[in-house]
Amino acid sequence: MTSQLFAICFNATRPTGLARFWSGVLGWESASAPEDGVAILPPDPAGFRIRFLPGQEPKTGQNRAHFDLTSATPEDQRQTVDRALELGAEHIDVGQLPEDGHVVLADPDGNEFCVIEAGNKFLADTGVIGALACDGTQEVGYFWSKALRWPLVWDQDQETAIQSPHGGTKLTWGGPPVAPKTGTNRLYFELALPADADGDAEIDRLISLGATRAGISKDEGDTILMLDPDGNEFSVRSPC
DSSP, X not given: OOOEEEEEEEEESSHHHHHHHHHHHHTOEEOOXXXXXXXXXXSSTTSOEEEEEEOOOOOOSOOSEXXXXXXXXXXXXXXXXXXXXXXXXXXXXXXXXXXXXXXXXEOTTSOEEEEOOTTOGGGTTSOSEEEEEEOOOXXXXXXXXXXXXXXXXXXXXXXXXXXXXXXXXXXXXXXXXXXXXXXXXXXXXXXXXXXXXXXXXXXXXXXXXXXXEEEEEOBTBSEEEEEOTTOOEEEEEOOO
């Protein structure tokens, strides 16, 4: 069976503090199960967790991925921005124009995210996290569509987006130019295999789609570290 998107992971200098920030911004509850570690849980059990893992690598540029948060109304957007600022976010300039309707912020660990203006049709009915917007090629969008078996919901001008058949957050890739990768990504996907899955067969399938195997981490059991076709790290958890 196909591995599933289990979590979006942050390599964080202060995992507990960053989890508290994102829990407050999103209104998600903290995880209670020890196997989840420092994590917050989506209101929909079918959604992905957000996990916060210790990482001390300095930030050297913009992240390759960031959250786009949705807004139901202009007032809702203002409230989300105000809440984030109160919790420790700050305004940043990444080249956005004055007339742009979205607000660009950084969380307390310096990770960029956007609060999108109300009325964005592309992110309608996706939930509070409308998209994980990634810097990446069309090839990597195709890879993740096949890897997760999520259909393409956008494929134009080398920009791609996929979404679970059950709806929810979209994963998007902006196409060229793609900035060179420097160091380990701060945000990455964590996949999990169903209990009855053949782990070796699934790893072979991911490799056949264009992934490469990077190693095995023994910190949390047999977690396999891999790279997608753009060189982005992701991990695959063995069945429980």
